[in-house]
Amino acid sequence: MLTNQTLLSDIRTIISNAKEKAIRSVDHERTLMYWHIGRRIFEEEQAGLDRANYGNYLTTFIAEQLEPEYGSGFSKRQVELFRQFYRTFPIANTLYSQLSWSQYKILIRIDNQHKREFYIVETMKNNWTVRQLERQIHSNLWEHLLLSNDKENILSITRDEEHLSDAKQIIKDPMYLEFLGLHREASYYEKDLEQAIITHLQDFLLELGNGFAFVARQKRLHIEGDEFFIDLVFYNRLLRCFVIVEIKSSKLTHQDLGQLQMYVNYYDRFEKKDFENPTIGILLCAEKNNAVVKISLPENNKTIIASEYKLYLPTEKQLIEEVNKEIEKRENELV
Template sequence: MLINPSIIADIQAIIANAQQKAARAIDSERVLMYWQIGKVIFEEEQQGKDRADYGTYLIKSISTTFQPQMGSGFSVRQLEMNRQFYRMFPNTNALRSQFNWTHYKLLIRIDKEEKRAFYIAEAEKNNWTARQLERQINSLLFERLLMSNDVQSVLAVARAEKLPQEPKEIIKDPMVLEFLGLKREASYYEKDLETAIITHLQDFILELGNGFTFVARQKRIHIEGDDFFIDLVFYNRLLQCFVLIEIKTGKLTHQDLGQLQMYVNYYDRFEKQDFENPCIGILLCTDKNDAVVKISLPQNNNSIIASKYHLYLPSEQQLIDEVKKEIQKLDDAQGLM
């Protein structure tokens, strides 16, 4: 007799589901174990606070006792992380069930409380894996959003305490596109970059920010006998508007801005519904002159954004330097107003 194939599939699904639940349960118990160990170490350390070196002595003693039996989970470094873990999260109610120990190892390395709160909120809201969280930290997501926003606004959007009111609250400049896997020393056509983005669409949407959904590639628009093609079209449900993206593999020009402005005008007049907000255009470019951007666009411009992109993940210092440079430009511009 033949067995119904669906039974095999059903059993495989049950096994896979059980294995996933078991893995999550193990992760959860591991996190709780490390928190409890950290609590014991911290509280004992406080009892011996009159001795400056007591904490170091305590951790080394615990490691010497348990590491031969329990392995690297009781190394001095691991025990120090447990203590730091408890210090940063002294209330178990603040622990997130969807975070594993790798998530927390990344979070406890962040010294600034506001920055850590941002990544906790974003990781929880977007269900980031530990690898996704690591990428966002390494690419300085928090600092890039701060370039044109204040800390409290960035935190409020991350925690879903308010909806973004302006594109700059969720759209980053620069964008980091290292996940495309393109070699930094090679030259590319705009079509090559566009194809790579479509291939890695999920990662690109993660880099774009919250609320983006893909609509079209090479969207054709017809204007009285002339055809034009928009590289990429997205929709953002938080901003409630279409987002048009044009890709330039060279330095941005005022002609590029004019072309994108025409696309935005078209969408606002012929595609946008009455309940939707005005369309946004993003020019992705390798370089830009901010003065040219400012002069080319109206003073009250809120629809066109020029954003530089990196095809590889720069060093942390390179990104920090670039962020500082852009923030200084903003400060200088405000000082002239």
């Protein structure tokens, strides 16, 4: 009987694999079809350079003729995407069967060629779904990578999610919170920053890292008659632990680390279940002194993390400088 069950399991695996291959094959053929349509439109457009707005006329004409016959997949917007697809990827041999048309539609929107190639490679390497690709783009993985001194650690955020055990592999430093909409010139308090995070909670969770779920805000603790309030509490399903976030709109101090350590100790002793891992504490600050952080915490510390936040993404000039530095570094390594 056991042999029969094994046989059935093997057959089901064969069927499932065949279905997946068939779906990928069909999607790749569809992607190639859109590429050929885009090339044909582009060639016709180039032949009519002397006619103003000829490209717009073509896409409108094609959509009017084909949409009634083939459906919304040939709307004007879709036809324009076919043309843009060809212009972004003009060589058919560079199209990958591992990437779906839905993923290519996302990649088309990335103007920077190096940035686009990075996401293509990482998508295939990590077998990202469409949703995972969007998440990594929206959480500015490329920008974090360029500005990080620990690029391997940043990349580890995207890989082997179910096997991560170190919080530093998930939590980003620095975090870019430009989506909060706080003005550079304005002064604000921790409560203002906290309220902005709650208002933009979904964006903050993407920036915070993978696997986070919101638990509480201003969590009240009673300790022998004294009251304390934790700014934000999350749970991370990958690390299987609570994550406490304390917000400081000024430079980090060793007293801030001590306060966060107390909160972490409380959760470990009164909230954590036996099957869960030790609580993680994140001190989200405007500025930090790494030496102070290192000396204030035990040498084997794995539960307290200080992370700077930035209210604005790096400028194009900064990114170009970082790209040039990386290129120069790689050229020197090859010498």
